Amino acid sequence: MAAFSADSRSTEAEWMDTEAVPFEDFLACLEDLARVNRLSLGYRPTLGFLERLRRTGRLPSGRPLRILDAGSGYGDTLRAVAGWASRRSVAVELSGVDINPWSTRAAREATPADWPVRYHTADIFSHVPTDPPDLVISALFTHHLFGADLVRFIAWSEETARLGWFVNDLHRDPVSFHGFQLITSVGRWHRFVRHDGPVSIARGFRKADWLGVLAAADIDPRSVSLSWWLPYRLCVGRVK
Numbered sequence: 001m002a003a004f005s006a007d008s009r010s011t012e013a014e015w016m017d018t019e020a021v022p023f024e025d026f027l028a029c030l031e032d033l034a035r036v037n038r039l040s041l042g043y044r045p046t047l048g049f050l051e052r053l054r055r056t057g058r059l060p061s062g063r064p065l066r067i068l069d070a071g072s073g074y075g076d077t078l079r080a081v082a083g084w085a086s087r088r089s090v091a092v093e094l095s096g097v098d099i100n101p102w103s104t105r106a107a108r109e110a111t112p113a114d115w116p117v118r119y120h121t122a123d124i125f126s127h128v129p130t131d132p133p134d135l136v137i138s139a140l141f142t143h144h145l146f147g148a149d150l151v152r153f154i155a156w157s158e159e160t161a162r163l164g165w166f167v168n169d170l171h172r173d174p175v176s177f178h179g180f181q182l183i184t185s186v187g188r189w190h191r192f193v194r195h196d197g198p199v200s201i202a203r204g205f206r207k208a209d210w211l212g213v214l215a216a217a218d219i220d221p222r223s224v225s226l227s228w229w230l231p232y233r234l235c236v237g238r239v240k
């Protein structure tokens with residue numbers, strides 16, 4: 001069973017990252033993860049960030065808004081962004097980058113070919129976008145990173161994104177940790193989700209963690225918004 005500490009992030013491995021399984025098994029895990037995202041209103045913070053930019057007139061005019069999603073997994077966040085863009089008549093070019101080729105395959109198969117979304121298999125740190133993105137977004141990705149890699153990702157986002165970046169990740173909270181275990185103990189959930197969910201929460205963040213990362217990345221915390229979203233997402237965003 002996963003261990004939780006409010007004081008520090010767990011380094012326990014997620015099965016999703018470490019266990020080799022057939023594609024169909026991995027796909028079932030991604031589908032369940034997307035179900036968790038939907039049921040926990042996980043797209044709302046990212047869409048809220050985009051909507052604020054739209055309302056304040058910060059989106060580019062005369063060309064599509066380019067968004068890069070780091071660690072895009074099943075691509076469900078980008079499909080939610082595509083839905084938002086379509087409802088708001090915002091032209092977009094969306095790219096998802098994931099290190100796991102099976103994520104790319106699953107995301108492509110789940111996304112209509114005529115949607116403005118493309119997926120690439122690459123380590124985000126070696127990925128060079130053809131066109132620089134306006135925004136770098138990520139969801140449930142940063143808790144996969146620790147120490148220098150996490151600082152490097154934030155510095156990379158700051159350098160790569162023309163307009164800004166938004167991190168959507170988990171709040172390391174005991175209620176969420178135990179609550180998730182309870183909820184997934186009933187019903188049929190993929191075993192990776194049952195194991196990795198609590199581990200991800202234990203690897204998640206508290207405000208002080210992010211303040212340390214921002215300081216190490218040399219980003220003024222006053223230029224960043226740290227927001228808590230029900231239930232238990234802690235998000236970090238910056239508009240340049």
Ligand SMILES: C[S@@+](CC[C@H](N)C(=O)[O-])C[C@H]1O[C@@H](n2cnc3c(N)ncnc32)[C@H](O)[C@@H]1O
Binds near residue numbers: 073098122
């Ligand atoms: C927990 S999943 C999150 C997927 C999706 N964003 C979501 O919200 O459900 C984290 C994803 O990050 C990917 N990943 C981990 N390290 C990566 C790296 N260095 N570069 C690109 N993707 C990475 C994993 O393959 C995995 O698909």
